[in-house]
Amino acid sequence: MVRPPVVDVFVTPADREAAMREDVRRGLTARSKSLPPVWFYDERGSLLFDEITRLPEYYLTRSERAILGRHSEDIAAASSADGLVELGSGTSEKTRLLLDTMAARGDLRRIVLLDISEEVLAEAASRLSTDYGVEVRAVVGDFRTDLPKISGGGRQLWAFLGSTVGNFPPTERRRLFSEFRASMGPEDHLLLGTDLVKDPDRLVAAYDDSAGVTAAFNRNVLVVLNRELGADFDPDGFEHRAVWNAEHRWIEMRLRSLSAHTVHIAELELDVAFRDGEEILTEISAKFEPEGLRHELESVGLASAVTWKDPAGDFMLTLARAAA
Numbered sequence: 095m096v097r098p099p100v101v102d103v104f105v106t107p108a109d110r111e112a113a114m115r116e117d118v119r120r121g122l123t124a125r126s127k128s129l130p131p132v133w134f135y136d137e138r139g140s141l142l143f144d145e146i147t148r149l150p151e152y153y154l155t156r157s158e159r160a161i162l163g164r165h166s167e168d169i170a171a172a173s174s175a176d177g178l179v180e181l182g183s184g185t186s187e188k189t190r191l192l193l194d195t196m197a198a199r200g201d202l203r204r205i206v207l208l209d210i211s212e213e214v215l216a217e218a219a220s221r222l223s224t225d226y227g228v229e230v231r232a233v234v235g236d237f238r239t240d241l242p243k244i245s246g247g248g249r250q251l252w253a254f255l256g257s258t259v260g261n262f263p264p265t266e267r268r269r270l271f272s273e274f275r276a277s278m279g280p281e282d283h284l285l286l287g288t289d290l291v292k293d294p295d296r297l298v299a300a301y302d303d304s305a306g307v308t309a310a311f312n313r314n315v316l317v318v319l320n321r322e323l324g325a326d327f328d329p330d331g332f333e334h335r336a337v338w339n340a341e342h343r344w345i346e347m348r349l350r351s352l353s354a355h356t357v358h359i360a361e362l363e364l365d366v367a368f369r370d371g372e373e374i375l376t377e378i379s380a381k382f383e384p385e386g387l388r389h390e391l392e393s394v395g396l397a398s399a400v401t402w403k404d405p406a407g408d409f410m411l412t413l414a415r416a417a418a
């Protein structure tokens with residue numbers, strides 16, 4: 095019998111709006127304007143991201159899927175997990191490769207999906223619950239703060255895929271890894287998907303595709319602010335830019351104002367002046383070296399047990415466990 099997913103809401107619409115107000119006020123009144131990537135993902139943003147994952151230039155999803163296709167058995171065996179907790183789960187499409195393997199081994203007991211974007215989460219949870227027939231919990235939450243509320247029980251495999259970790263600069267990444275470590279039980283494992291440093295031209299193309307889907311995704315944050323905070327951004331008045339920052343080894347997605355103008359954000363009673371050519375930093379996507387990542391994980395007590403790359407060496411999955 096199929097059990098419907100249990101839904102826990104840790105981030106209510108009111109929490110979401112309060113957090114967005116704070117982020118937007120801070121980010122758009124700073125000398126260098128920025129917005130955190132979490133606000134891309136309303137329903138349209140999640141669908142656009144899903145479209146990005148199928149673009150010819152966006153090799154990341156295909157590479158990660160190739161690793162999961164080849165090594166799901168190794169991952170399931172090495173972790174002996176009987177439950178999967180996916181953070182920033184989105185559509186959970188690639189995750190099925192792991193779930194199929196865990197189910198075939200007779201190990202799979204529970205699935206927990208956590209995402210800030212409720213619509214996509216609810217749909218993914220109900221599909222997994224129908225297809226796997228195990229307990230499925232859908233958590234509308236923020237992986238930066240809500241992990242203590244979902245930890246505990248069995249041997250969990252915490253999956254943080256899709257290079258989402260790259261959206262955080264080193265200090266925030268360290269905080270995030272520490273949170274993961276603190277919420278993991280002694281027999282739990284973390285499965286982390288990271289993109290690797292490579293030819294900057296390929297990296298830039300992956301974030302500036304010829305069909306303009308990434309540009310639409312980037313501008314969608316302005317559409318979200320218009321709807322949720324009563325702002326009057328003209329999304330077409332901003333140009334999408336993807337730039338390789340060689341010093342920090344990350345891609346920067348930016349929105350560049352095409353004129354000098356002022357935007358009013360009604361809910362914040364705030365006017366934001368833009369110079370012609372002024373940019374908002376909307377996302378970073380850090381690229382990793384295997385050795386550097388190993389050190390980062392070790393520094394918070396996570397021992398990287400095994401790593402796998404795709405055949406082209408573009409992307410890496412790391413299986414880590416709490417260091418003894």
Ligand SMILES: C[S@@+](CC[C@H](N)C(=O)[O-])C[C@H]1O[C@@H](n2cnc3c(N)ncnc32)[C@H](O)[C@@H]1O
Binds near residue numbers: 132155185210235238
């Ligand atoms: C880059 S996408 C990756 C999606 C999926 N894991 C994959 O591999 O294709 C990032 C996902 O994380 C979610 N997300 C972003 N920030 C979040 C946060 N602070 N807490 C929870 N989910 C978040 C987004 O809604 C989106 O589904």
